[in-house]
Amino acid sequence: MNILEVNDLSKVFNLHILNNKKIEALTDINFTMQEGEIIGLTGKSGSGKSSLMKCIYRTYLASTGQIIYTSKDGQLDLVKADDHRVIELRKTEINYCSQFLSVIPRVTAVDVVCENLFRIEKDKQVARDKAKQMLEELALPGELFDAFPVTFSGGEQQRINVARAIIASPRFLLIDEPTASLDARTKDVVIDMILGLKQNGTSVLCISHDEYTLERLCDRRIDLQFGRINEVEVVE
């Protein structure tokens, strides 16, 4: 079953401060995604990867086209869906993990990770134990669990960010560069965690420039060039 069907999608940015200069970030984007599939989104810097992800998450409103998402309650077009429905889906099914952690002041690392889990696990202690176990697997030093991530290193923040994105097993995960600043061992742990989600049915769209990550993770790759799909490659 398709979880996602993107039809004739385009995104044009109008830069009002530059005499309405138009930037065609995405043009004629068409692809489908199966439930439980992991698609790697590749392409040079500026090719439109983040814009595509943000259109799907509805941070950006697509200029034309459809993004048909099959939710647990049926199909809807994420381009046209009303804001309340989109917010509801973000709480229950669709998670977006950007490349960098947006740090929440004075919330501990464990509680940042638990943010999505608290919605479904009402016993806070159970949720925190699960978060600690995950952070241990990701080799975050124990003394940082109750510290505030604002002062953490790039790699430490990234582990918090990834753990927060996957701990509640979203149905559809959009994830941007999940392994970019990680050492080889932690990279493997993150890849194994994402593959674990896939085994439970999660569909994953993953932006990555890292060949090792793409090779281990992806069923298919979609390569963007100047905002258009250049190539769709099925990984054997």
Ligand SMILES: Nc1ncnc2c1ncn2[C@@H]1O[C@H](COP(=O)(O)OP(=O)(O)OP(=O)(O)O)[C@@H](O)[C@H]1O
């Ligand atoms: N909010 C915005 N306003 C105006 N232009 C934008 C905006 N977001 C993206 N763009 C433009 O759209 C094009 C695609 O950018 P995008 O960030 O999607 O590329 P990318 O492939 O994700 O790049 P990178 O790998 O560097 O993150 C670029 O020309 C960029 O300048």
